Amino acid sequence: MANEYLTRTSTSSGNRKVFTWSGWVKRNALGNFQGIFSSVESDGVLLVFTDTDKIRIGTRSSDFEVSSATFRDVGSWMHILLAIDTSLSSGRYKVYVNGNTILSGVTNVSVNDNVGPTNSQTTIFDYSYSGGQTVEGGAFDVFFVDGQALEPDVFGFYKDGDGYMSSGNTNSTDFKPGQWMPHAPSKIKKDINRRGGFGANGFYLPMNDNSNPGADFHCDPNS
Numbered sequence: 001m002a003n004e005y006l007t008r009t010s011t012s013s014g015n016r017k018v019f020t021w022s023g024w025v026k027r028n029a030l031g032n033f034q035g036i037f038s039s040v041e042s043d044g045v046l047l048v049f050t051d052t053d054k055i056r057i058g059t060r061s062s063d064f065e066v067s068s069a070t071f072r073d074v075g076s077w078m079h080i081l082l083a084i085d086t087s088l089s090s091g092r093y094k095v096y097v098n099g100n101t102i103l104s105g106v107t108n109v110s111v112n113d114n115v116g117p118t119n120s121q122t123t124i125f126d127y128s129y130s131g132g133q134t135v136e137g138g139a140f141d142v143f144f145v146d147g148q149a150l151e152p153d154v155f156g157f158y159k160d161g162d163g164y165m166s167s168g169n170t171n172s173t174d175f176k177p178g179q180w181m182p183h184a185p186s187k188i189k190k191d192i193n194r195r196g197g198f199g200a201n202g203f204y205l206p207m208n209d210n211s212n213p214g215a216d217f218h219c220d221p222n223s
Contacts, residue, residue, distance in 0.1 A: 005035070005126035005134045006205070014200035015147040016116035021047070021082045022155045023124075023142035024182060027074050027135065034135040035126040036080060045115045047082050047095065049135065057082070057095055057103055059115060067095070067102045074137075079156050079180055085149040086113045098180035099152040116146070122201075140208040141182055145192055146199025154191050156182050 021037045027049070034049040046064075047057050053072045058064035071078065081096040088106075095103040124142065125135045143155065158178035183191075185206065192198060 006124040007126075008122045008203070010122060010201045012200050014116060016114035017084075017086045018147055018149050019084050019116045019199075019201075020143070020145040020148055020150040022080070022145075022150070024077050024079050024140050025135065025137060026077045026139075027071070027137040029136035030072055030074065033133045035123060035133055036135065037082060038123045038126075039116050045082070045084060045093070047080075048133075055080075055095060055097070055102060057093060059113075065103055065105060069097070069102055071097065079152070079182065081150075081152050081155060083149040083151070084115060086115060094149075096152045099156060099158065116201075124205075138207075140206065141185060141188075142205040142207065143188065143192070144198075144201065144203050146201040148192070148196055148199070150192070150195075154183075154195075155188055156180050 019039070023037075025036070027034075030053050032051050036047040036049065036055070038044060038046045045057065045059060047055065049071065050056055050066060053070045054067045055069075055071065056064040056066040079096075079098050081094075083094045083096075084092065086092050090106060091104050092106045093103070094101060122144075125139065126133060141155075157180075159181045185204065189204060192202075198204075
């Protein structure tokens with residue numbers, strides 16, 4: 001997939017202080033800014049790959065925090081999770097890759113900031129809101145949960161056994177025991193609903209079905 005991205009205009013503001021975005025991503029091109037997720041055009045959260053292949057988080061009106069890790073593996077899928085709760089005194093935002101925390105803090109996301117989706121545009125896989133800085137690659141099992149800041153174990157698990165996965169780059173590799181694997185979508189949806197539901201603006205995009213690509217399943221099927 002190249003120069004393709006998704007946008008959604010929310011029908012209500014929902015919970016702008018607490019939310020989770022989760023998705024499996026595979027990059028096909030490196031070395032330029034590529035948007036992963038943005039919650040609103042003006043003051044919402046913006047999660048991007050940088051031109052040096054790091055991940056950074058911030059808002060349109062603030063500075064960014066940038067990961068120390070780089071992500072240059074164009075041959076493997078990675079699970080990216082963003083959890084926001086601006087009501088907390090610490091850890092208001094957390095970014096995980098394959099179950100590991102890469103960013104966590106309070107910088108650039110103030111207490112009680114409204115950084116979640118409004119009745120404006122939410123964007124997946126674009127940085128410029130116009131298709132100019134898209135992720136060249138693919139995605140599947142994309143979730144947005146409005147009103148809950150969830151942990152990685154809701155969406156994935158480390159597979160038992162002797163396998164290893166590379167979390168890093170080709171020059172500096174950090175090996176973790178086991179391989180981070182996705183839970184079945186039915187389990188994830190059941191867990192989300194058990195904890196309180198998807199919320200006003202929540203959604204699930206499988207993007208893994210040849211017969212119905214890009215289908216949107218909220219709480220009930222709605223393509």
